[in-house]
Amino acid sequence: MFIALGGAIAWYPLSDHNAPFASGGSVMGNVTQIAARVAGPVAEVLVADNSSVKAGEPLFRIDETTFHMDVAQAEAQLDLTSTNISSASAAIPATEAKLSQAQVALTTAEDAVTRARQMHERGLLTDAQLTQAEGNFQTAELNVAAAKAELTRVTTAAGPLDDTNPNYRAAKAGVEKARFALESTTVVAPTDGHVSNLLLTQGQFVAAGSPVMTFVSGDRGSVVVDFRENQLVNVAPGDKAYVVFEAAPGRRFDATVDSIAWGISSGRTSNGGLAQSSTDTRWFPPARKIPVRLSIDDPAALPANVRLGSEAAALVLPDDGSLVSAIATFMLSLSSVISGFN
Numbered sequence: 657m658f659i660a661l662g663g664a665i666a667w668y669p670l671s672d673h674n675a676p677f678a679s680g681g682s683v684m685g686n687v688t689q690i691a692a693r694v695a696g697p698v699a700e701v702l703v704a705d706n707s708s709v710k711a712g713e714p715l716f717r718i719d720e721t722t723f724h725m726d727v728a729q730a731e732a733q734l735d736l737t738s739t740n741i742s743s744a745s746a747a748i749p750a751t752e753a754k755l756s757q758a759q760v761a762l763t764t765a766e767d768a769v770t771r772a773r774q775m776h777e778r779g780l781l782t783d784a785q786l787t788q789a790e791g792n793f794q795t796a797e798l799n800v801a802a803a804k805a806e807l808t809r810v811t812t813a814a815g816p817l818d819d820t821n822p823n824y825r826a827a828k829a830g831v832e833k834a835r836f837a838l839e840s841t842t843v844v845a846p847t848d849g850h851v852s853n854l855l856l857t858q859g860q861f862v863a864a865g866s867p868v869m870t871f872v873s874g875d876r877g878s879v880v881v882d883f884r885e886n887q888l889v890n891v892a893p894g895d896k897a898y899v900v901f902e903a904a905p906g907r908r909f910d911a912t913v914d915s916i917a918w919g920i921s922s923g924r925t926s927n928g929g930l931a932q933s934s935t936d937t938r939w940f941p942p943a944r945k946i947p948v949r950l951s952i953d954d955p956a957a958l959p960a961n962v963r964l965g966s967e968a969a970a971l972v973l974p975d976d977g978s979l980v981s982a983i984a985t986f987m988l989s990l991s992s993v994i995s996g997f998n
Contacts, residue, residue, distance in 0.1 A: 672887045675984035679969035681881030683901075683962060684949070689867035692718055693840040698860045705854035708874070709845040715869070716843050716856055723838040730827075730834040737827035755803035758796070765789075765796035848874040872964050877955035879911065881970040882945035888916060890974040897950050898985060900992040902967040903959065908989055910953040913972060917947040948972070 671677065696718040703715050772789035775781040845851075853870040862868055879899050883891070897911040925932050950970055952958065971988045973981045 670980050671984055672884070673889050674975040674978060674980040675971060675973055676883055676887035676891060677969070677971045677984060677988065678881045678883045678887065678945075678948075679967075681879050681899075681968040681970055683876050683964055683966045683968060684878040684880050685876055685964040686873035687964070688846065688871045688873070690715065690843065690869045690871045691865050691867045692716075692843050692862055693864060694718060694723070694837050695862065695864045696722070696841065698856060698858055698862060699841075701854075701856050701858055703851050703854070706850065706852055708850050709848070711845055711847045713845045714842050715845055715851065718841040718843075718862065720838060720841050723834070723841055726834040727831070727838055730831040734824075734827040734831050737823055741821060741824060752807060755800070755807050758799040758803040762793075762796040762800050765793040769793040846871065850874065875955065876958055876962060876964065877952045878914070879950045879952065879968045879970060880947050881950065881968065883948050883972075884943040884945055886943070888946060888948070891916065891948070891972050892974065895972055895974045896976045897970055897972045898988055899950060899952060899968050899970045900988060901958075901962050901969075903961045903963070906993045907959075908992060909957065911950040911970065912953060914949045914951045916949075920944065920946060 698716055699719040700717045701715075702717065703709060703713075709715070769789045769792070772781055772785065776783070776785075850872045851869055852872055854868075856862070856868045891913060893913050893915055895913040897913055899909045899911045900907065901909075948970070950972075969988075971984055973985070975981055
């Protein structure tokens with residue numbers, strides 16, 4: 657009897673350090689609130705509550721009528737912009753010709769004013785005639801400047817009919833945006849998973865970004881179990897582990913320690929900006945527990961009734977191959993089998 661009692665007392669610290677076990681864990685998964693990118697009345701609900709779906713499978717569809725109109729309008733704007741660019745490009749030769757004419761007229765006016773000044777010095781022209789020649793020359797200079805400005809304006813307005821042209825690029829982006837909104841009227845599953853808490857009916861108006869259903873990822877490969885601090889003395893990421901589930905009695909699943917939480921809330925409160933001292937007067941206060949995340953090595957082997965939040969227990973084997981690990985593994989398997997009879 658004393659030997660058995662001594663063995664039980666010795667087993668407690670040995671197992672804690674070489675084969676720590678903890679229960680009360682949970683299967684973890686990604687939970688996403690599904691919402692539409694665009695607003696509108698629901699045309700069709702394509703899934704049922706609590707149904708399983710594949711990645712990319714349609715979940716529901718918003719009425720497309722106004723979005724088809726937006727695409728048509730954006731495409732018409734792109735056509736109009738392209739036409740304006742082409743028309744402006746066609747006007748460039750004519751504008752260049754006007755500039756050439758203005759430059760010829762300027763040359764002619766310059767020659768005329770030069771002769772007029774020479775003839776005026778000889779007394780062959782009156783002041784009024786000289787003033788008129790100089791006025792014609794100034795007018796010709798202004799006409800050349802105006803023609804150059806017009807050519808610059810037309811050239812800028814035209815530009816190439818490609819993405820280097822800001823007007824064309826803006827119109828093209830408008831078409832892409834309208835088409836994207838049209839495609840977004842059909843909401844699809846982000847990954848393989850399950851639909852839950854479906855709050856959607858045909859004809860219901862949904863706002864952009866407002867959740868209408870919960871999506872539970874089909875990835876059930878993570879389990880989080882809380883271990884006492886003194887059980888984690890030898891535990892490190894990468895250690896071998898076994899996980900058992902209440903939903904799968906008699907079965908043991910290989911796992912690996914993925915990570916250990918860096919901290920937990922101390923539970924200490926404050927008053928007036930100052931920390932309050934603990935009022936716990938117990939001789940043996942409860943041990944604090946640290947969450948440990950484990951990855952199931954073969955998630956596909958999990959039975960269907962192991963769901964998000966299912967209860968799990970885990971045995972970590974930092975000293976795999978030792979006698980303590982072998983005994984702890986046997987006890988875990990035995991308890992899993994026994995739990996099937998409860």
